[in-house]
Amino acid sequence: MKVTIAQTAGFCMGVSRAVNMALATANQKKKKPVYTYGPLIHNPQALQFLNEKGISILKNIPKAGTGTVIIRAHGVPPSDKQTIEKAGFNLIDATCPRVVRVQTIIAKHRKLGYTSIIFGDEEHPEVKGLIGCAGNKALVINRLSELDNLPIFKKAVIVAQTTQDLYQFEEAVKISKNRFPHYKIFNTICDSTRKRQEEIKKLAGSVDAAIVIGSYNSGNTCRLAEIASQTGKPSFHIETEADIDFSIIARFKHVGVTAGASTPDRVIKSVCKAIEKKL
Numbered sequence: 001m002k003v004t005i006a007q008t009a010g011f012c013m014g015v016s017r018a019v020n021m022a023l024a025t026a027n028q029k030k031k032k033p034v035y036t037y038g039p040l041i042h043n044p045q046a047l048q049f050l051n052e053k054g055i056s057i058l059k060n061i062p063k064a065g066t067g068t069v070i071i072r073a074h075g076v077p078p079s080d081k082q083t084i085e086k087a088g089f090n091l092i093d094a095t096c097p098r099v100v101r102v103q104t105i106i107a108k109h110r111k112l113g114y115t116s117i118i119f120g121d122e123e124h125p126e127v128k129g130l131i132g133c134a135g136n137k138a139l140v141i142n143r144l145s146e147l148d149n150l151p152i153f154k155k156a157v158i159v160a161q162t163t164q165d166l167y168q169f170e171e172a173v174k175i176s177k178n179r180f181p182h183y184k185i186f187n188t189i190c191d192s193t194r195k196r197q198e199e200i201k202k203l204a205g206s207v208d209a210a211i212v213i214g215s216y217n218s219g220n221t222c223r224l225a226e227i228a229s230q231t232g233k234p235s236f237h238i239e240t241e242a243d244i245d246f247s248i249i250a251r252f253k254h255v256g257v258t259a260g261a262s263t264p265d266r267v268i269k270s271v272c273k274a275i276e277k278k279l
């Protein structure tokens with residue numbers, strides 16, 4: 001059995017940065033207790049590691065509190081930052097610079113009277129943060145067919161959640177340019193997402209089967225799994241080696257492996273080791 005690991009598998013710049021910021025904060029006594037507002041990243045193994053380092057998750061912002069609250073890579077609505085500081089916490093903003101770019105585009109255009117059309121998942125924390133930057137002038141779509149029912153605005157800007165499916169968004173841009181030529185369009189899918197999606201598309205095409213490692217609730221991992229399966233090759237989305245059905249994997253001679261932006265290296269390594277050991 002040959003295993004090829006994608007070069008782009010694992011932590012992206014924004015996730016590494018947020019994890020490093022959280023760990024550095026946890027090492028400073030005067031900043032304790034240390035919380036992340038919501039899970040720092042979508043990966044149970046990484047969250048367990050952070051918990052062992054004394055970093056816990058704040059689900060809701062209390063009226064008053066002490067210590068430090070870290071804003072995760074996905075970002076939050078601006079009003080949440082104000083509430084955290086008002087409650088008395090120190091705030092450390094680990095929002096990924098690529099997400100900040102989208103927030104800035106939306107906030108700038110909001111002031112100029114534009115409606116923001118966000119191509120993304122309404123329930124995703126990044127999108128909730130983007131909606132917050134747009135005030136009440138935002139609309140979220142996540143299917144191409146939704147473009148058909150879109151009201152026509154005088155001024156609108158189209159952006160994407162940074163981890164959206166590149167190929168779907170390219171299609172959305174084509175349709176929008178045709179239908180709404182007066183809208184401004186920004187392709188805000190981040191570089192890391194683009195490279196990762198392009199690589200799994202190519203890799204899955206050249207192997208017998210693809211394995212995508214990452215949390216089942218990680219949007220960017222689920223999209224990698226979708227792109228892999230769209231190539232027509234057997235593809236498997238797993239969280240850890242415990243999810244591998246070795247009797248199925250054993251049928252393939254060459255397997256390609258990639259992982260979502262929030263999957264730790266050690267999880268990727270242990271999956272590959274388990275495959276190489278058993279097959």
Ligand code: SF4
Pocket residue numbers: 012013014015073074096097098099162163190191192193220261
């Ligand atoms: S996927 Fe892209 S935007 Fe999201 S945290 Fe990583 S680098 Fe930043």
